[in-house]
Structure formats: structure tokens, C-alpha cells
Amino acid sequence: MSSDSLFVWVYLPSSSKPVVSGRLDISITAAGKLGKFTYGKSYLSKKDAIPLDPVTLPLSESIHEFTALKGFPGIILDSCPDRWGIKVIDRLVGQMEYPVGYILLNDPGRAGALAFSLSAKDIPKEMDSREFKLNDLMHAAEAVEKGLYADPELLKALHPGTGGARPKCNIVDGNSIWIAKFPSIDDSSIISVPRLEHATMTLADLCGIRVAKTKIEVIDGRDVCFVKRFDRELTSSGILRTNYLSARSVFFGSDGYESVGTGSYGRLARQLQKYGCPIEEKHELYRRMVFNVAVRNSDDHELNHGLIHYKHGDWRLSPAFDIVPTTVFHHVYQHAILIGDSAAGTISNLLSNAEAFELSQAQAKSVINDVQSLITDNWIDTFYSSGFGDESIRNIERCFSPIPLG
Ligand SMILES: Nc1ncnc2c1ncn2[C@@H]1O[C@H](COP(=O)(O)OP(=O)(O)OP(=O)(O)O)[C@@H](O)[C@H]1O
Numbered sequence: 001m002s003s004d005s006l007f008v009w010v011y012l013p014s015s016s017k018p019v020v021s022g023r024l025d026i027s028i029t030a031a032g033k034l035g036k037f038t039y040g041k042s043y044l045s046k047k048d049a050i051p052l053d054p055v056t057l058p059l060s061e062s063i064h065e066f067t068a069l070k071g072f073p074g075i076i077l078d079s080c081p082d083r084w085g086i087k088v089i090d091r092l093v094g095q096m097e098y099p100v101g102y103i104l105l106n107d108p109g110r111a112g113a114l115a116f117s118l119s120a121k122d123i124p125k126e127m128d129s130r131e132f133k134l135n136d137l138m139h140a141a142e143a144v145e146k147g148l149y150a151d152p153e154l155l156k157a158l159h160p161g162t163g164g165a166r167p168k169c170n171i172v173d174g175n176s177i178w179i180a181k182f183p184s185i186d187d188s189s190i191i192s193v194p195r196l197e198h199a200t201m202t203l204a205d206l207c208g209i210r211v212a213k214t215k216i217e218v219i220d221g222r223d224v225c226f227v228k229r230f231d232r233e234l235t236s237s238g239i240l241r242t243n244y245l246s247a248r249s250v251f252f253g254s255d256g257y258e259s260v261g262t263g264s265y266g267r268l269a270r271q272l273q274k275y276g277c278p279i280e281e282k283h284e285l286y287r288r289m290v291f292n293v294a295v296r297n298s299d300d301h302e303l304n305h306g307l308i309h310y311k312h313g314d315w316r317l318s319p320a321f322d323i324v325p326t327t328v329f330h331h332v333y334q335h336a337i338l339i340g341d342s343a344a345g346t347i348s349n350l351l352s353n354a355e356a357f358e359l360s361q362a363q364a365k366s367v368i369n370d371v372q373s374l375i376t377d378n379w380i381d382t383f384y385s386s387g388f389g390d391e392s393i394r395n396i397e398r399c400f401s402p403i404p405l406g
């Protein structure tokens with residue numbers, strides 16, 4: 001077998017031990033990389049087998065082929081760390097071939113419920129680490145950002161498998177696993193970004209959006225935003241995991257997407273049905289889009305939305321996460337994926353593709369009015385109760401002005 005064959009394991013919903021689901025073979029062709037995924041017969045014969053992705057990887061004996069995303073099925077690439085984790089891992093073990101080297105590392109911080117090995121007999125061994133105080137982990141993360149020495153044991157304990165670009169670690173607190181998001185040396189000086197994330201997520205909750213739970217801890221005088229993991233559950237028999245699929249994977253699951261290459265909320269909404277989501281999920285997505293426009297969260301890219309396995313191969317939108325206003329001021333913000341006909345954060349654009357969310361113009365207007373008035377009436381109180389003072393509130397208030405008409 002060539003070294004470009006990966007055995008793909010999955011933690012089924014009620015088990016803390018992984019089983020082999022299949023094999024991914026990557027070959028290089030004249031047209032680029034080609035990935036072929038085949039489910040194992042023993043997996044297909046399991047009563048509780050679930051498709052890793054019901055759209056691109058339905059349970060069947062056929063070979064599933066992939067040419068986009070370097071030949072990787074989206075859900076497998078979603079198991080790979082992103083810019084932050086790669087920076088940490090490169091410090092720890094040196095640069096590896098992307099993405100296969102990073103995927104094989106099996107860091108427990110990764111998204112979702114997959115694990116990988118080079119043979120069906122090698123049960124994936126997760127990178128283990130000692131326990132450290134959050135203060136030490138925060139200082140190790142800062143050392144990574146500054147290019148300074150950090151103890152390898154601390155680097156492992158950061159759990160660099162978690163995606164995203166900001167410095168972070170995973171931590172057990174109470175009976176849950178949290179992502180602890182640290183301040184970054186690149187942060188704007190006008191406001192504490194971790195506290196801004198917590199306050200904005202609290203406001204999103206108040207606006208009727210299903211959000212990941214957050215809280216602020218002050219460590220060594222600095223704000224750290226804790227975000228409760230929605231794909232992990234600590235139980236007496238070990239950690240249970242839930243499969244996770246980013247919007248990027250959903251986009252690439254649709255034929256011809258590669259040539260378009262521009263994600264959009266409307267496209268995500270249209271795909272939801274294929275994942276077994278009821279119509280309410282489209283409405284939830286519309287509300288999230290309106291909220292992101294209203295709070296100027298223009299970093300709403302394809303890895304900042306995702307689906308989580310719900311049951312029997314049906315999926316739901318994951319709780320919303322990483323909602324943070326962009327503090328550089330623009331009259332009209334350009335979002336990272338299309339809002340409607342364009343990426344502009346305006347009322348007219350929000351209304352331009354309401355049918356993709358199965359909303360009439362009147363219903364869409366009513367969601368916009370509802371979200372806008374909830375924000376106007378509540379954001380200042382929410383920010384005060386999240387611990388911000390007058391100066392920070394003044395510095396950020398332009399982000400909460402009414403959405404431009406367009
Ligand atoms: N509550 C959560 N539970 C499980 N996984 C999560 C949660 N929040 C985020 N993630 C996963 O971790 C990744 C990184 O998280 P997040 O987007 O908050 O980090 P970030 O560094 O701010 O990202 P970005 O690069 O977009 O700025 C996400 O893309 C998602 O895969």
C-alpha cells in the first residue's frame with residue numbers, strides 16, 4: 001500500500017472507541033490529486049453505521065471519488081488543523097506534508113469524530129499530554145505567536161488539532177470540554193477581542209440564535225473566552241464525539257462548486273435539506289446571516305459555519321460560533337461569503353435572496369426588523385453586563401448602528 005492511503009476511523013455516537021469506517025487512497029493524476037474513498041465491508045455491515053457525509057459519502061460499496069480539496073473528502077479535511085494548529089505542530093514536530101501529516105497526528109482537539117491511521121490494525125493513538133494551568137498554556141501560546149521557545153509538553157497540551165487562526169487551547173472545566181480563546185498579539189488595541197466575542201455571542205443568544213455557550217475568565221489580568229465544545233461530551237465511560245462538517249465541505253459536496261468557488265448563505269441553505277434538516281434550520285441560518293450583518297461580523301467565512309450530526313445520518317446546523325464584529329470601520333461591509341446577490345452587508349442585499357431560505361419578502365423583513373430592534377435595545381446593556389466599560393462601548397458603537405439600506 002502506498003503511503004497515501006489513510007484508514008479512516010470514526011467514533012460512533014455512543015462509543016468512546018473508534019472503529020474503522022473505510023480507506024482513502026490519494027493518487028496523483030495528470031489533472032491533479034484524486035482521492036478514492038471506500039467503506040469497509042465490516043463497517044457497512046454494522047447496524048449502527050452512519051455515513052460520514054450523507055451527500056458525498058453515502059453508505060455503499062461503491063468507490064467515492066474526489067478531485068477538489070486535494071482529493072480529500074470535506075469531512076476528512078475538516079479534521080485537519082488550520083493556521084493556528086499548524087503553527088504549533090510545526091514547532092512541536094517540524095513541518096509535514098499538508099494535510100496528510102497533520103491529519104495523522106490525531107490530536108484530540110480536532111473537530112468532529114474521525115481518527116486516522118496507516119493500517120487497519122493500528123488503532124489511532126491520540127497525542128497525549130500532561131495537565132497544565134491555563135496561565136501556563138496562555139503564555140505558551142503567546143510564545144508561539146512571538147516565535148519564542150515554548151516547552152514541548154505545553155505545546156502538546158494546547159491541543160493544536162482545533163481549527164482557526166487565533167491562539168487557543170482545549171481545556172476541561174466542570175463537566176465539559178471548552179475551547180479557550182486567548183488574546184492575540186495581533187489584536188486591535190481598541191477593545192478586548194475575547195470579551196468582544198463573549199458579549200456578541202451573548203447578544204446573538206438574546207436575538208434567538210442557537211449559539212455555543214461562552215464565558216469569560218480573567219487569567220493573569222487577560223481576558224480568555226471559553227467556548228463550550230458542541231462536538232464533545234464527557235461521560236463516565238469516556239469522551240463521546242459527534243461528527244462535524246464545515247460549510248466548506250457542504251459547498252464542495254455540490255457538483256460544479258469548484259468552478260464557482262464562492263460560498264454563500266443561500267447555497268448553504270439550499271443544501272440543508274440534503275442533510276435531513278427541517279425548514280426551521282433555513283430560517284435559523286437566515287437569522288444568523290442577518291445578525292452577522294447587523295453586528296458587522298464580516299469574517300463569516302466557510303469554516304465559521306457548519307453542521308453537526310444529529311441522529312441516524314441526519315444533520316443540523318451546529319450551534320453558531322466565532323461571531324465577532326470587525327472593528328475596522330466601513331460604511332458597507334463586504335462579507336466573506338455572499339449574503340444575497342453580492343457580499344454587501346445591506347438591507348437590500350439581505351432581501352435579495354430570501355427565497356433560498358423559504359421566506360417571503362414580508363417574513364424576511366420581519367426577521368431583519370426583529371433582529372435589528374433586539375440589537376438596538378439590548379447591545380449596550382449586554383456589553384456592560386459582559387464587563388465592558390464606557391470607553392470600549394464608545395469604541396465599538398459604530399458596529400451596532402442600523403444596517404445600511406443599500
Ligand atoms: N463550540 C465549538 N465546538 C466545537 N468545535 C468548535 C466550536 N467552536 C469552534 N469550533 C471549531 O474550531 C474551529 C476554530 O474555532 P474559531 O472559529 O472559534 O477560531 P478562530 O481562530 O477565531 O477562527 P478564525 O480563523 O475564523 O478567526 C472552528 O472552525 C470549528 O471547526
Ligand SMILES: [Mg+2]
Binds near residue numbers: 164165304322
Ligand atoms: Mg473561525
